[in-house]
Amino acid sequence: MKAAWATDVHLEFLKGDGFARFVAEVRALDAEALFLTGDIAQAESIEAMLRRVRAAVAIPVLFVLGNHDYYRGGVAEVRAMASALHVGDDGLRWLPAAGPWRAADGTVVVGVDGWGDGRAGAPETSTVQLNDWLLIGELSAAGALYDVAARRRCLAALADADAARLEETLRGVTAGAERVVVLTHVPPFEGACWHDGEVSNGEWLPWFTCVAVGAVLLRAARANPGVRFEVYCGHTHSPGVYRAAENMVVHTGQGRYGATFVRAVDIA
Ligand SMILES: [Fe+2]
Numbered sequence: 262m263k264a265a266w267a268t269d270v271h272l273e274f275l276k277g278d279g280f281a282r283f284v285a286e287v288r289a290l291d292a293e294a295l296f297l298t299g300d301i302a303q304a305e306s307i308e309a310m311l312r313r314v315r316a317a318v319a320i321p322v323l324f325v326l327g328n329h330d331y332y333r334g335g336v337a338e339v340r341a342m343a344s345a346l347h348v349g350d351d352g353l354r355w356l357p358a359a360g361p362w363r364a365a366d367g368t369v370v371v372g373v374d375g376w377g378d379g380r381a382g383a384p385e386t387s388t389v390q391l392n393d394w395l396l397i398g399e400l401s402a403a404g405a406l407y408d409v410a411a412r413r414r415c416l417a418a419l420a421d422a423d424a425a426r427l428e429e430t431l432r433g434v435t436a437g438a439e440r441v442v443v444l445t446h447v448p449p450f451e452g453a454c455w456h457d458g459e460v461s462n463g464e465w466l467p468w469f470t471c472v473a474v475g476a477v478l479l480r481a482a483r484a485n486p487g488v489r490f491e492v493y494c495g496h497t498h499s500p501g502v503y504r505a506a507e508n509m510v511v512h513t514g515q516g517r518y519g520a521t522f523v524r525a526v527d528i529a
């Protein structure tokens with residue numbers, strides 16, 4: 262049994278037959294489910310895009326949301342939409358709301374969106390400006406574009422809420438599990454924050470690493486040495502593999518505007 266995994270597909274940037282090629286790549290794997298680890302589209306287009314993907318691939322679509330999925334909208338409104346999807350279609354699951362998904366062999370798949378929470382690298386001196394500060398309603402309203410302290414407060418609060426929810430979910434699934442797959446958008450460790458084959462520098466790390474989620478994952482890995490944890494993330498668009506603990510490996514996936522990269526993930 263296997264799943265198809267793609268991250269940062271940014272579907273609205275696909276031109277010509279890009280969408281059809283993406284669907285063909287997924288279908289060619291004959292997978293049990295499709296994992297999408299965020300940056301699927303933008304606030305105005307994500308619901309229609311998710312429904313289009315689900316209809317085209319005809320397998321369960323398990324997803325988390327990335328920062329771009331809130332662009333030109335807001336976190337609360339997009340999450341409200343995402344929370345309702347699985348009620349009408351059990352195969353279209355925003356994992357934080359729809360809950361854990363169990364593959365045929367008992368592998369449990371859980372999800373958390375995650376945010377670059379301004380805690381890694383050098384947030385005080387970083388000159389990186391992301392569109393997030395302007396295009397995501399809650400961040401823009403908090404003055405995140407110009408006020409670094411407000412930006413960090415806002416991102417840390419979002420990340421902490423995500424991490425707390427993940428911790429509760431993990432508590433419910435780790436007992437008796439052999440393998441837990443965690444889907445998330447933002448790399449939860451500095452070591453998983455790849456850029457061109459190397460770890461990102463202090464300028465980028467604050468906005469590309471979710472330290473809060475990483476702490477929860479490490480606690481779960483240490484508390485459950487008999488469980489294998491596999492984390493799949495994206496956001497940096499640069500692929501790599503990082504071993505965070507004896508029993509935890511983090512895969513960061515490739516992304517590029519206008520292209521999709523689909524990988525098989527063994528879930529048996
Ligand atoms: Fe992206």
Ligand SMILES: [Fe+2]
Binds near residue numbers: 300327328495496497
């Ligand atoms: Fe992203």
